[in-house]
Amino acid sequence: xxxxxxxxxxxxxxxxxxxxxxxxxxxxxxxxxxxxxxxxxxxxxxxxxxxxxxxxxxxxxxxxxxxxxxxxxxxxxxxxxxxxxxxxxxxxxxxxxxxxxxxxxxxxxxxxxxxxxxxxxxxxxxxxxxxxxxxxxxxxxxxxxxxxxxxxxxxxxxxxxxxxxxxxxxxxxxxxxxxxxxxxxxxxxxxxxxxxxxxxxxxxxxxxxxxxxxxxxxxxxxxxxxxxxxxxxxxxxxxxxxxxxxxxxxxxxxxxxxxxxxxxxxxxxxxxxxxxxxxxxxxxxxxxxxxxxxxxxxxxxxxxxxxxxxxxxxxxxxxxxxxxxxxxxxxxxxxxxxxxxxxxxxxxxxxxxxxxxxxxxxxxxxxxxxxxxxxxxxxxxxxxxxxxxxxxxxxxxxxxxxxxxxxxxxxxxxxxxxxxxxxxxxxxxxxxxxxxxxxxxxxxxxxxxxxxxxxxx
Numbered sequence: 460x461x462x463x464x465x466x467x468x469x470x471x472x473x474x475x476x477x478x479x480x481x482x483x484x485x486x487x488x489x490x491x492x493x494x495x496x497x498x499x500x501x502x503x504x505x506x507x508x509x510x511x512x513x514x515x516x517x518x519x520x521x522x523x524x525x526x527x528x529x530x531x532x533x534x535x536x537x538x539x540x541x542x543x544x545x546x547x548x549x550x551x552x553x554x555x556x557x558x559x560x561x562x563x564x565x566x567x568x569x570x571x572x573x574x575x576x577x578x579x580x581x582x583x584x585x586x587x588x589x590x591x592x593x594x595x596x597x598x599x600x601x602x603x604x605x606x607x608x609x610x611x612x613x614x615x616x617x618x619x620x621x622x623x624x625x626x627x628x629x630x631x632x633x634x635x636x637x638x639x640x641x642x643x644x645x646x647x648x649x650x651x652x653x654x655x656x657x658x659x660x661x662x663x664x665x666x667x668x669x670x671x672x673x674x675x676x677x678x679x680x681x682x683x684x685x686x687x688x689x690x691x692x693x694x695x696x697x698x699x700x701x702x703x704x705x706x707x708x709x710x711x712x713x714x715x716x717x718x719x720x721x722x723x724x725x726x727x728x729x730x731x732x733x734x735x736x737x738x739x740x741x742x743x744x745x746x747x748x749x750x751x752x753x754x755x756x757x758x759x760x761x762x763x764x765x766x767x768x769x770x771x772x773x774x775x776x777x778x779x780x781x782x783x784x785x786x787x788x789x790x791x792x793x794x795x796x797x798x799x800x801x802x803x804x805x806x807x808x809x810x811x812x813x814x815x816x817x818x819x820x821x822x823x824x825x826x827x828x829x830x831x832x833x834x835x836x837x838x839x840x841x842x843x844x845x846x847x848x849x850x851x852x853x854x855x856x857x858x859x860x861x862x863x864x865x866x867x868x869x870x871x872x873x874x875x876x877x878x879x880x881x882x883x884x885x886x887x888x889x890x891x892x893x894x895x896x897x898x899x900x901x902x903x904x905x906x907x908x909x910x911x912x913x914x915x916x
Contacts, residue, residue, distance in 0.1 A: 464494075469509040472497045483618070496870065501528035504888045504895050506875070517869075517876045517885040517899055519839075522692060522724045523755035526800050527890040533756045533793050533800075540792035549578070549786040557791035564798055565752075565763060568733050570742060575769045578761040578786035582723035582749030583617025585760040586686070589719055589745055590621050591780045593684045596717075596768055599775040605683040605716075606641045609673050613647045615693035616686060616721055616747075625686060628694075643677060645669040647691060648699035651833045651844055651852060663700030671710045684717035684744075689735025692724035692886070695879040696842035698835045704739045717744040717768075723760070727751030728801060728889050730838035731811030738837065744768060751889075754797045759790035806889050815839055817893050821900040822885075828907050829915070830861075839889055843903070845881040845910070854881055861914055868906040876903060 464470055473494035476482070482490060497509035504527055506514045519525065526533075540557060547555055558578060566574040577592070579585045590608060597605035608625060610616065616625035623631045624638030627647070632638055646653070646669050654662040674682050687707075691697035711718050720743035725735025729751060732738040736746065745768070749760030764772075772778060784790070801807055815838045822841045826834045832846030845862060847855045855861045862878030869876045869883075877884050887899065 464510065466509050466511075469494075469497055472509065503527045503529060504891050513873060514870075515874050515887075515895065515899055515902065517874055517887050517903075519886050519888045520755045521750070522729070522886045523750035523753075525727055525729075525751040525754045525889045526797060526806065527754075527888045530754070530756075530800065532796050533754065536792045536796035537757065537789050540789045544788050546788060548783060550781060554786070555788050555791075557788045557795065558786035561786075561791040561795050561798075564795060565748070565761070568798070569746065569763050570734065570736060572767075573743075573746065573763045573765050575764045575766065576761050577764065578759065578791075579749075580758050580782055580784045580787070580790075581617070581760045582721070582747055583619040583622040583760075584782060585723070585747040585749060585762045586616045586625055586721065587619055587621040588762045588780060589684075589686070589747060590625070592745070592762065592764070592768075592772070592778065593717055593719070595775065595778060595780075596771055597683050599771050602680070604681050607643055607677050607682045608641065609643050609645060609670065609677075609682060609685045609716075611647045611687055611691070612644050613649065613694040613697070614644075614686075614688060614691055614721075616688075617723075643673055645673050647694065647697060648703045649691075649695070649697045650700055651835075652695075659700040660702040663702035664706050666699075667703050667706035667710060670707060671713075674710075674714055674716065679714050679716070682714070682716045684719050685711065686719040686721060688721045688723075689725045689730070689739055689741070690837060690840060692840070692884075693879065695882040696836065696840050696884045696886075698837055698840075698842075704741060708741065719743060719745045719747065722746045723749045724840075724886070727798075728807035728810055728838075729840060729886070731807065731815045732838075733807060752797065753790060753794045756797070757787075757790045757793050758784075759787065759794055801889075810839055810889050814889075814891060814893065814896065818887075818891075818896050818899075821896055822903075824900065825904060825907065828904065828911070830907055830911050839887055839891070841885045843883040843907075845883065845907075855914060859914060861910065864913055865906055865910040868909040869902070872902055872906055872909075874899065874902040874906065876906070 477491045499509050500507045562576045565576050610625050612627040614627045616622045624642050627644040648666040650659045650662045720736045726748045730738040744765045746763040753759045819836050823834045830845050832844040847853050862881040866878040
């Protein structure tokens with residue numbers, strides 16, 4: 460935190476952090492030296508820290524606070540469920556009304572033919588479940604050799620051992636001897652960073668063709684599934700070229716493998732459709748969900764499964780997998796109310812027809828900035844590429860940390876915008892309005908100016 464600390468409570472909480480708390484994805488020495496920013500309250504699309512600073516949350520928490528902060532309906536749904544049934548498991552041929560009603564509600568929103576849901580506590584657990592279920596499915600089909608899952612470099616599928624292995628982030632693989640066996644990675648459809656002299660469409664086809672090459676290399680008889688995010692989120696909001704998903708669908712149609720869409724970020728309205736698969740016209744066999752399912756108010760995730768797969772599972776006896784909190788009644792009650800709000804207030808439709816087009820138009824005005832090599836986005840997702848040379852898409856030296864410099868200026872000027880390398884990304888709450896979008900873009904431009912002053916002078 461570069462600004463002075465004036466509130467004694469801030470120092471007290473930072474001391475607690477230093478002495479007791481191990482934070483996710485953190486440099487513990489750096490965090491101890493600087494101290495975390497302490498967020499104390501939130502309302503709508505804004506946060507307040509313990510120093511009284513008001514901050515526009517351009518990341519919806521962690522891609523998840525779809526309906527905004529402070530929705531009393533979600534608080535009441537949780538409280539009412541806690542009074543009625545605060546917890547019971549869904550093991551041992553037992554269920555409860557909230558989880559059954561939620562499964563039905565999700566099936567009504569999911570693509571046709573996807574009518575069953577396995578619930579988890581997070582998207583990471585959802586992808587662990589996927590791996591277990593996919594291999595179990597092929598074993599039941601009499602093809603136990605089909606175990607390999609193909610994923611993409613720089614994809615993100617969670618932080619558990621299986622989730623991190625499925626993801627293609629080398630800095631995660633370097634810790635803990637990952638990936639685990641049985642997972643292969645192919646190039647990502649990241650034209651700006653890796654397209655070279657190819658046009659976007661040429662590169663999109665090339666990137667898709669890497670799936671077929673990997674299937675043939677591993678052997679179709681050994682490949683169980685291909686998993687991919689409709690749009691890579693944590694990898695830097697990678698929007699595939701228009702040619703990519705049609706070619707992927709063409710390849711998947713040729714081979715007997717399952718297609719898994721990781722909808723943890725794209726699901727529940729982020730693209731202006733209920734799911735990213737709807738946006739691209741894809742027909743997955745499984746979809747991992749979390750984040751926007753409860754707007755982040757309580758942890759919950761899951762795996763939506765196509766009916767044909769469930770028919771096979773029904774013949775296989777016990778599926779020996781599950782979590783204490785699979786289908787937690789409070790999570791289910793909050794998710795049901797969250798989905799009601801999204802549906803009844805027509806938030807997804809408003810994103811598609813009104814606010815997302817406005818956000819994308821305003822964001823692209825930043826393309827004229829001397830630091831900006833590309834602005835891209837879909838729905839309530841956006842990315843701003845920071846470059847040293849616009850014409851060649853040339854980057855600054857990595858040790859300079861331009862993205863982190865920009866992120867620091869954002870923090871100090873009332874905006875949360877995330878840095879993935881030298882790519883600045885946003886994912887605001889779905890309820891953000893036009894005036895708040897204007898504020899976001901104006902603050903982003905200010906922070907780009909401050910960053911340019913720091914790195915170009």
